[in-house]
Amino acid sequence: MAGSLPPLLLVGCGQMGGAMLAGWLADGLAPSVILDRHRDDIPAPHSVVRQASDLPDDFAPALIILATKPQKAAEILPSIAHFARHAPILSVMAGKTVGGLTAALAEAGTPGATVIRAMPNTPSAVGQGMTVCFAPPTATEADRALCTRLLSAVGDVAWVADEAQMDAVTAVSGSGPAYVFLLAELMEQAGIAQGLPADLARRIARRTVSGAGALMEQSGIDAAELRRRVTSPGGTTQQALEVLMAPQAWPATMEQAIAAATRRARELAS
Ligand SMILES: NC(=O)c1ccc[n+]([C@@H]2O[C@H](COP(=O)([O-])OP(=O)(O)OC[C@H]3O[C@@H](n4cnc5c(N)ncnc54)[C@H](OP(=O)(O)O)[C@@H]3O)[C@@H](O)[C@H]2O)c1
Incomplete structure (x- = not known):
């Protein structure tokens, strides 16, 4: 129009x-x-x-x-x-x-x-x-x-x-797409490290990130619930999440990253 x-x-x-x-x-x-x-x-x-x-x-x-x-x-x-x-x-x-x-x-x-x-x-x-x-x-x-x-x-x-x-908004949603793109990069690299051909690793990492985002958006279901639905007890996802969700791993890292970005946004004001 x-x-x-x-x-x-x-x-x-x-x-x-x-x-x-x-x-x-x-x-x-x-x-x-x-x-x-x-x-x-x-x-x-x-x-x-x-x-x-x-x-x-x-x-x-x-x-x-x-x-x-x-x-x-x-x-x-x-x-x-x-x-x-x-x-x-x-x-x-x-x-x-x-x-x-x-x-x-x-x-x-x-x-x-x-x-x-x-x-x-x-x-x-x-x-x-x-x-x-x-x-x-x-x-x-x-x-x-x-x-x-x-x-x-x-x-x-x-x-x-x-x-x-x-x-804090700047740190979460303004800069946030960069964290998600980094996730796709790291998943791709980790897939290659596990023996996948580079083009396949790239394709499945990208599609997984964009597909998960679309599912979250379209379903309106909480992220934590969507995560639980992928996680069978004793299965592969649980093994990965035990690494990622260890207190010193993603929970601490994400908090530090968002705090650092929030501080930088404050500094830019001065
Ligand atoms: N990138 C993001 O994801 C994002 C997200 C949220 C908010 N922001 C905010 O958006 C703003 C822009 O960020 P950006 O990443 O888009 O920056 P950018 O890519 O550098 O874009 C700014 C553009 O403005 C031009 N420009 C600057 N001064 C000018 C002047 N006097 N005359 C003519 N053109 C001029 C720049 O040219 P030169 O490079 O030649 O100076 C550049 O092309 C920032 O304040 C940032 O905080 C960015």
Whole structure:
């Protein structure tokens, strides 16, 4: 359905911005502008500019999405601040707080801008994303509804009332696809170590990860129950799970990994 989503200014179209854009394009997006140094494959009627000074002055986006690395925020904000006089900003940058971004926009000549934070993930590219959002009390219901509409075009959307929770969200669902891809890599390598041909090991590891995810999603059954259903007493799965679920193994490792990512999200804010 062409044009079902409103016009956007997408600032940064790399891994995450590109994943969201792919979903929006598939859903029908009103003519939008993408600011990115590298993309040259954006279909008409959308346009790409390489630098903020090339942005058309008369462009009136309904929403500005900030999807550059957090470290680039200070460089880019002054050049796009004027657009935030008329449209809310949706930042997907890990760690960057609403307060910090609002203050930076004020310093750049746009006081009182509306900034909403979101943490999406890359499965957004295939409509299977998970995005968690936080809006300050100054955001209107219409602003929140606009963000929900846009983000639900690329997957599931949840809101938190406490911005501090965004750091743990970043660690679980923002970075989370990487942990799942690592699982597929490690299963493939372990299959090869047990004598499987590399192409078969790759194929069965990938399909097992994606199939298990689809079963969990479509059945709605708890992960723990689905795990139990694969585990016959005394069988092969039980042997593997005794290794993986030993207290010092995955339970401890996953907790440490998520804690490390949460800490890093907090550091990025400072
Ligand atoms: N990757 C994920 O899975 C994920 C998940 C959730 C949230 N996020 C968040 O999404 C944001 C983007 O991450 P990413 O992995 O997508 O980064 P990325 O791949 O580096 O994409 C950012 C893009 O913006 C471009 N860019 C930066 N500054 C620019 C400027 N001044 N003018 C024109 N283009 C500019 C970059 O070009 P250059 O490389 O030349 O700078 C790059 O193409 C981060 O803040 C991250 O926290 C990412």
